[in-house]
Amino acid sequence: MGGFHIVVLVKPVPDPACYDRVEIDPATGVLARQGMPSVLNPSDRHALEEALALQERHGGRVTLVSMTPESSAETLREALAMGGDEAVVLSDRAFAGSDSLATARVLAAGVAKVSPFDLVLAGNESADGGTVHVPSQVGELLGVAHLANVIRLEVDADGGVRTRTRIENGYMEVEGALPMVLGVRREINTPRYTSLMGVLASLEKPIRVLGAEELGVDRARVGMEGSNMRPGKMSRPSFRRKGERVKGGPEEAAARIVGILRAEGVLG
């Protein structure tokens, strides 16, 4: 079989339609995901679309890799309905509370498990974490070239790569060769819709679950224990309103109201 083996890193994230239900554990600063419906991270859909377009052009295989609780694995089924050949879920209690580097260690171990690979594609950032660290960290850990903020990608049949990445006030073009790890931005493409045929096909596609043992990761370097980054102090802005009754005649009251508004900075 010709073509490339493309690995797409995907992540189920809390459904943006339910953000009003998001709670953060005040002790750990970690998002409480229990009971939250999850969807595929929006920018990961663009990474998957890019992989599927390359597969259509060159053939080959697309594998989805995700570090997520096993309970979220069905979100991967929805990704497989969009396309891809199989999914690998990296799930273990030891992974809970991982910061971006610890997450990248798990993901790199997952990619190594499905290797050899030609290209790893990931959404530039996750909707819940949003660090934009992970694609580059995975690239470093795998020891291959990596780029983030990719907005255009061309891959030749011989593995030659031309990319365009977004930088402040413009873009940069980078040429290279596979293997690579690329973090893509949303403007790179428009993800396809899931077809009914895709839904049917997804139910036949394998989803493998691998834990810390199978991946051979050092438990001290993943999860909360292996994370150096800790959420800082959090505070919740108060939305409480207080009323104040202004007494006096119309002119006196108006002057008083204007004074209050000035003091609050509403009027210049």
Added chain:
Amino acid sequence: MAEIKFTQQQDMLRKAVREFVEKEVKPVAAKLDAESRFPMDIFVKMGKLGFAGVFVPREYGGAGLGMTERAIILEELGRHAAGLAMALMTHHLGVDAILSYGTEEQKKKYLPDLAAGKKITGLAVTEPTGGSDVAGQLSTAVHEDGKWVINGRKCFITNSASAEVNVITARTGEDAKGRPAFSAFIVENSVEGFSPGREEDKVGLRGSSTGDLLMNGCAVGEASLLGAEGSGMKMALALFTKIGRTGMAAIGLGIIRACLEDGVKFAKERVLYGKPLAKLQAIQFEIAQNRIEYEAARLMTYNAVGMKEGGAGADAEIAAAKYFATEGAVRAAKRTMDLMGGYGVINEYPVGRYMRDALTTISCGGTSHIMQIIVAGQTLN
């Protein structure tokens, strides 16, 4: 009695359809209504995703699913654009006519393009002399020199202007008892003597085209006869039930959900007397009524579709679901308009369109009176 529960596959399908509808259809639904325009470009996209041939077996290019999945698609489409759902519903009528009654040759010739949404079809039975009175058709098809020559006029035909493949019924003689016998034909719109006629300016469901089909010495080959000669009436009645009324029930269900969801959103956002409308008990009654009718219509629709799919007759259950869901859609739209006060009659909000769409669903596939006659007949017998 088990609860009505969708499979994982059906839940995933609904999610996929909803995403498409919210991104591609919802933003243009008001415009399609205002312009009374059927969006061919969106139909082509729906075809690629499998909507047009959802129940067509894979060997003919379809998704190979069933009528429950079809109802899910129509409910989701009906939620935001009942007119477009109507066009798809009618397309399915023509598709199933060929799938259920066609020869192998006819299926291979027509179904792949129809299932892929590359071509549109419909079912043309109604004439100026009657719709529900199926036997009142006056169009004729005469067998001459190895051809069928069709003459007549069909009216109120959905997809009249957009269908390239038409399934048409016409009088072809008399049966043994001297009653008129009808047959069905597949007529491509390129055939000489065939043309779409005037288009109607409808109250609702304006995202679908509706109008006349004119046959003036329209000669088609013998291979165009669909099903056995004289079986057209039976075929039309079976399709009305299996495809037409189940489809209209699902579309009505979608409209009820639209009224329910939009009513809830408005009631939570609109502040009166210092608090959201939703805090007022009178408004809660309107919301509750819409929710109750949605639940009832949902159970009736999917139960009737499931019964039919399982091989039961289900004529009364389907008629009841069509009656309840479409009439319920009108009631739900009225309630949502009521709770919105003045905003309910402002066209910036879609609820006025929901009302017009709901009213228009009632005459499609048999009026509420006809549905009650079917239910009564089945009940009394």
